[in-house]
Amino acid sequence: GAGVSQSPSNKVTEKGKDVELRCDPISGHTALYWYRQSLGQGLEFLIYFQGNSAPDKSGLPSDRFSAERTGGSVSTLTIQRTQQEDSAVYLCASSSDGARVYEQYFGPGTRLTVT
Amino acid sequence: QKEVEQDPGPLSVPEGAIVSLNCTYSNSAFQYFMWYRQYSRKGPELLMYTYSSGNKEDGRFTAQVDKSSKYISLFIRDSQPSDSATYLCAMSYSGGGADGLTFGKGTHLIIQP
Numbered sequence: 001g002a003g004v005s006q007s008p009s010n011k012v013t014e015k016g017k018d019v020e021l022r023c024d025p026i027s028g029h030t031a032l033y034w035y036r037q038s039l040g041q042g043l044e045f046l047i048y049f050q051g052n053s054a055p056d057k058s059g060l061p062s063d064r065f066s067a068e069r070t071g072g073s074v075s076t077l078t079i080q081r082t083q084q085e086d087s088a089v090y091l092c093a094s095s096s097d098g099a100r101v102y103e104q105y106f107g108p109g110t111r112l113t114v115t
Numbered sequence: 116q117k118e119v120e121q122d123p124g125p126l127s128v129p130e131g132a133i134v135s136l137n138c139t140y141s142n143s144a145f146q147y148f149m150w151y152r153q154y155s156r157k158g159p160e161l162l163m164y165t166y167s168s169g170n171k172e173d174g175r176f177t178a179q180v181d182k183s184s185k186y187i188s189l190f191i192r193d194s195q196p197s198d199s200a201t202y203l204c205a206m207s208y209s210g211g212g213a214d215g216l217t218f219g220k221g222t223h224l225i226i227q228p
Contacts, residue, residue: 097212
């Protein structure tokens, strides 16, 4: 079956612009996760959705970051007023439900470059 | 001290060798332990997960968890050039998703033909 998909695969933007990153989880998966992978920093957990609800947004790096999920499926991660330190690969993952956090399947990521 | 420590490598071994990859961690609250493989410019691919201490085998891969030592390992038997990738260990506190996964920085593995 289809895996997790993300779009765009690459995004180059100018400092100060807003960007939207999209994630389509595996069909039927109710839990969705966003991570950021920076060079030398490894994978950093950002936010978790169970259905459309994100119980804890404290992992988002700053108030310029926001995320939403609608219809229990597609999620968007929005970064406002991008900065050069936002350059990273943004990865989305899903699991069948939040109890199976140990069985996450990742998408290919969106490589964001802020110039 | 980072929560999860992993030697970045690179680790280079000849084809057919047994590979040992390791992580140490500091938080005894971790309950689930995962290994992911990541090829260049791709997303991480789940290899195995283990709950608490013990061993788990899947084909050429064996995962070991020693909670008393806060040490986990992944062994790859009969290594192949296609195993060349970055291997990431990951951990979670419980079966709940709210804390996500905590990752090591990954070990870059090279299998020489």
